[in-house]
Amino acid sequence: xDTRSMAIQAKxxxxxMQGVSTELKNNAxxxxxxxxxxxxxxxxxxxxxxxxRSASENLAAPLLKRLKFDEKKLNDVVEGIHSLIDLExxxxxxxxxxxxxxxxxxxxxxxPIGVIGIIFESRPDALVQISTLxxxxxxxxxxxxxxxAMLTNRILTQIISEASKEAGMPENWINLMESxxxxxxxxxxxxxxxxxxxxxxxxxxxxxxxxxxxxxxxHADGICHVYVDRNADVKRAVEIVTDSKTQYVAVCNALExxxxxxxMAKSFLPALKEALDAKSVEIRGCERTRQIxxxxxxxxxxxxxEYLDYILSIRIVDSLDxxxxxxxxxxxxxxxxxxxxxEENINHFLEYVDSGNVFANCSTRFSDGFRYGFGAEVGxxxxxxxxxxxxxxxxxxTYKYKLIGDGHIVAxxxxxxxxxxxxxx
Numbered sequence: 001x002d003t004r005s006m007a008i009q010a011k012x013x014x015x016x017m018q019g020v021s022t023e024l025k026n027n028a029x030x031x032x033x034x035x036x037x038x039x040x041x042x043x044x045x046x047x048x049x050x051x052x053r054s055a056s057e058n059l060a061a062p063l064l065k066r067l068k069f070d071e072k073k074l075n076d077v078v079e080g081i082h083s084l085i086d087l088e089x090x091x092x093x094x095x096x097x098x099x100x101x102x103x104x105x106x107x108x109x110x111x112p113i114g115v116i117g118i119i120f121e122s123r124p125d126a127l128v129q130i131s132t133l134x135x136x137x138x139x140x141x142x143x144x145x146x147x148x149a150m151l152t153n154r155i156l157t158q159i160i161s162e163a164s165k166e167a168g169m170p171e172n173w174i175n176l177m178e179s180x181x182x183x184x185x186x187x188x189x190x191x192x193x194x195x196x197x198x199x200x201x202x203x204x205x206x207x208x209x210x211x212x213x214x215x216x217x218x219h220a221d222g223i224c225h226v227y228v229d230r231n232a233d234v235k236r237a238v239e240i241v242t243d244s245k246t247q248y249v250a251v252c253n254a255l256e257x258x259x260x261x262x263x264m265a266k267s268f269l270p271a272l273k274e275a276l277d278a279k280s281v282e283i284r285g286c287e288r289t290r291q292i293x294x295x296x297x298x299x300x301x302x303x304x305x306e307y308l309d310y311i312l313s314i315r316i317v318d319s320l321d322x323x324x325x326x327x328x329x330x331x332x333x334x335x336x337x338x339x340x341x342x343e344e345n346i347n348h349f350l351e352y353v354d355s356g357n358v359f360a361n362c363s364t365r366f367s368d369g370f371r372y373g374f375g376a377e378v379g380x381x382x383x384x385x386x387x388x389x390x391x392x393x394x395x396x397x398t399y400k401y402k403l404i405g406d407g408h409i410v411a412x413x414x415x416x417x418x419x420x421x422x423x424x425x
Contacts (some may be wrong), residue, residue: 328354374390
C-alpha cells in the first residue's frame with residue numbers, strides 16, 4: 001500500500017475510533033499484551049537478526065543499545081500496557097459546561113486528535129508504547145521506525161494489528177512505514193494527517209517542520225543539566241549526578257552537562273570523579289574544573305552536545321544565576337535539576353529555568369511518561385503549546401465544543417429579544 005492510501009485508510013479508521021468505548025480499547029490492550037508474550041520467540045528472533053545486521057554495518061554503540069529488544073524489554077512494555085489499561089480514558093471528559101441561555105448549553109469535551117504520524121529511531125519498545133498510547137487515546141497512527149529495527153518493528157506491528165482487530169478495533173488504525181521516501185510523502189498529506197511527532201536530532205526536527213504544513217510536536221535534543229548548589233550535600237549530589245548520567249546513558253533524559261557552584265567544587269568534584277571513574281565515565285571539564293580534578297578539556301561545543309554515551313562535561317559557575325543562564329543558553333528545554341538545601345534557591349531555579357521539566361534534589365532520569373504515571377509516552381515535547389514535557393495520554397487528545405439548544409437562533413439575541421446568561425453549570 002502506498003503512503004497516500006495508507007493515510008486515507010488511517011483517516012477512515014480514526015473517525016471510527018472516536019466512538020470506540022473504553023471497554024473495547026482496554027480489551028484490545030489486554031489482547032495485545034497477551035499476544036506479545038505468546039509470540040515472544042518470533043520477536044526475539046527478529047531483533048537478533050536486526051542486531052546482527054546493524055553490528056555488521058557498524059551502527060553506533062548508543063543506537064545498538066537502544067535497538068536491543070530482549071526479554072526484559074518485552075516484559076517492561078507488557079507491564080506498561082497493563083498500567084495503561086488502569087489509566088482513565090482521556091476521551092470524552094467534560095472540560096467545561098456552561099449555560100449560554102435557558103435551554104442552550106455549551107460543553108467542551110476532550111476528543112482524539114485523529115491521525116498521528118510518529119517518526120522515531122532504533123528503539124522497538126517505543127513502537128509498542130506509542131501505538132498503545134494512540135489506541136487508548138483513540139488515535140490512528142502512522143509509524144516510521146529506523147531501518148536498523150525493520151524486522152523487529154514489522155513483527156511488533158503485525159502482532160498489535162492482529163490482536164486489536166480480534167478485539168474489535170477498526171482496521172488500519174496502526175500502519176508501519178519502512179522507507180525515508182514514505183516519510184517525505186507523509187509530510188505532504190496534511191489533508192489526512194493531523195499531527196507529526198518526530199523523535200530525533202534538532203536538525204531532523206527542523207527538517208520536518210520546514211517541509212510540512214502539518215503541525216509538528218517537536219522533541220529534539222536532550223541536553224540535560226544538573227546544577228550542584230553552594231550548600232548541597234556532597235553524598236546526595238554524587239548519587240544524583242551518577243544516576244542522572246549512568247543509570248542509562250543512551251536516552252534523552254540522561255545528564256550531559258554538570259554545573260557546580262565554585263564554593264562546592266573542591267569538596268564535591270574529587271568525590272564525584274571517584275564515583276564516575278568506577279562507571280568508566282569520561283569527564284571533560286572547564287579550566288577551573290581541571291585545576292581540581294584530572295580530566296579532558298571541555299570546549300564550547302561540549303556545552304551544546306548530547307553525548308548519549310559515558311561522557312560528562314563539567315563547568316564551575318560563580319552563582320545560581322550563572323547556572324540558570326548557562327542552562328537557558330545551551331540547554332534544549334528538556335530536563336534540568338538542582339541539588340540544594342536552600343528552599344529559596346530551589347524555588348528560584350524552578351521558576352527561571354525555561355525547560356519542560358525542572359527538578360530539585362532528584363535525578364533527571366525521572367523525566368519519563370511512565371514514571372509520571374502517564375502510561376509511558378510518545379515522546380518528550382519541548383514545545384510550549386498543546387503539550388509540554390512527557391507526552392502521554394492527555395497530550396494525545398484535543399477538544400471540541402458541543403452546543404445543544406432548543407430551536408435557538410442568533411436573530412433573537414441580535415434584536416435583544418433574548419439575552420445570554422453565560423452561567424457555568
